[in-house]
Amino acid sequence: MNTLSNHTDSSFGKLLYERLFKNKEGVIAFILLAVVLLLVFPLCLNTFRLNLTGKYLCYAFVAIGLVMCWGNAGILSLGQGMFFGAGGYCMAMFLKLEASDPESTAIQSTPGIPDFMDWNQVTELPWFWFPFKSFPLTIALIFILPAVLAFLLSVFYFKGRVTGVVFAILTQSMVACLWYFIVGNQGFFGGINGITDLRTLNGWDIRTESAQKTLYYVCSILLLFCILVSRYVLSTRLGRVLLAQRDKEMRVRFSGYNLTLFRIFIFCFAAVLSAIGGAMFTLQVGFMSPNLVGIQPSIDMVIFTAVGGRESLLGAVYGALAVNAAKTAFSEAYPTLWMFLYGATFIIIVLYLPKGLAGLYDDHIKKWIFKLKPKSDSGTTPPSEDLEKEVPYAK
């Protein structure tokens, strides 16, 4: 974004540069990701594969959210699927309403309502579907709904100082609750089948190849933008307080900070990121179902983050891509082997690579690269990584 204005002397540009990228290495890593997403993938992959990659990138949004609230604030949420689903369902409801206009649903007993409602003897559009007739309102709800949900579900717990493992368990119960809610309301939300057969977005057919390509680009650019926003949040004092309370909660409390607000903020922030991912998912895949939202998918999202590196925003993106690609490659050919491998990944990452791929890069590969070209640029890379090594990962 602002990479061009780096070298101007304007103090604002410089400040922004430092906040977003920290140093030259940060810029290079970010540009590398942008090149991979915007040039390498579209040139090397056919439309089917590109669409699949776009789907994985939607999970990268969730993974970034988890880096923010788990890696950098110590709040593990096993319920990100809930917010992913909230975003996804908002978008799906809008698309479904557009797909079920009175002409194309003329054979139903009540034309003009989604087909699954007609099958379930619902004769009238329920009130909570009305906002989804308008596109701007839908977009607004994709941001507002998960934020409100996250606020309501976390405010009392964070106030009561429920954190760590117990909060993780609670978020998992919440996502189970949402799953039962969708499955139980077949007439209103399509039940276990989900909302399917989505066709157009404001008259633009999302199923064509060109549309899928466009959506991929939209998704990538949005992802890069979200990374920058998250970077910015982490670089503020707010981000530093969150990091501090992850490692020494009591010390931060005694310094006079009210941690409740900080925690609620980062939890809501992660929720909104997940919801954006969910909405993009619906657009690219063309349906939304409760099985994309349940307990298992939510834990999968955590493992993407753990594999990529729980403290690294860029690492999380690579993690989401790598795990999903491996899943697609292995789970079709060797389903049994895949499950063993997947379970083992959880254990190995936790036991031997708590910082994931990003940690692997920081601790080993980076040294190796710098050994290859021993430039005397010791001033540009501050030894901050070495300090972080001493910090325990969880409370």
Next chain:
Amino acid sequence: MGGYTAQEIYSIVVMQSFSGVSLLCIYVLMGLGLYIIFGQMGVINMAHAEFLVLGSYTMCLFSKFITESVPALENIYVFLAIPLSFGIAFGVGYLVEWFLISRLYKRPLDTLLATWGLSLIMQQCFRTFIGAREMSADLPEWLLGSWSVNDSIDIPISGLILLVLTIFLTGGLVLYTTKTRMGLRMRATTQNRQMTGALGINTKMTDRVSFGIACGISGIAGAFFTTMASTSPSAGTNYIVDSFLVLVVGGLGSLFGLFISGAFLALLSSILEFFMTGSIAKVWLYLVIFVVLMKFTKGLFSDKVRS
């Protein structure tokens, strides 16, 4: 009252309360193993439900073995299955603690992830080595029958056994933690690991045994769940959320709280399921739990500081 006589209403109330008590027993049995692992040792075990399923499979396979090879024992094999399922779950739990959990005591959130990976591996083991199809135990005739108290009251035998088992296991657990040397060591290790080690107690061994015992209790509970439902490799996913919630609602580290929250959840879910369909009742049950926990963030009866 719609043509019912007082006698009939009395019978309905008695039988309904009994089925409520059975549900309470199920909740307590689910939470009992977690009470040691999560409440006492402070370790989270997401593979807990798989230990229940392991117990169920032990029961199913053992019953198959007995009916095929030793029909003479057909009537009493259930009592042999209890120590067997305890033993197998204990052994697996002992090994899991040794190789996995013991490295993660200082990182509770990571334990959660690692044990989730373990649960995936265990599920896949069930699927690969036992079979993906649902399975149920061949129960002896007498267990399926019911006890007619009078003309209109029928109490199912399996429910009675469940009740006895729950009381027996809980009582045993209380005695174990408060009266035995091993239980004392377990509590000491939880409270202050270094000091306990300094006093010459093998804390690693204590951890292994405690974890094994908790898994073994889950195994027994799982074995008895076969009298009510069939078992499948992924049956654990139905248990996991409920068993953690029952413990969290009760308050970690409180056995009394576990009973009260079991009773609370049993009562609530039977009332809700009377009025609405299964999944919507589940939604309301969870919502009520969330609201209760918003007020009592440490659970209803907590007598320990949570980790």
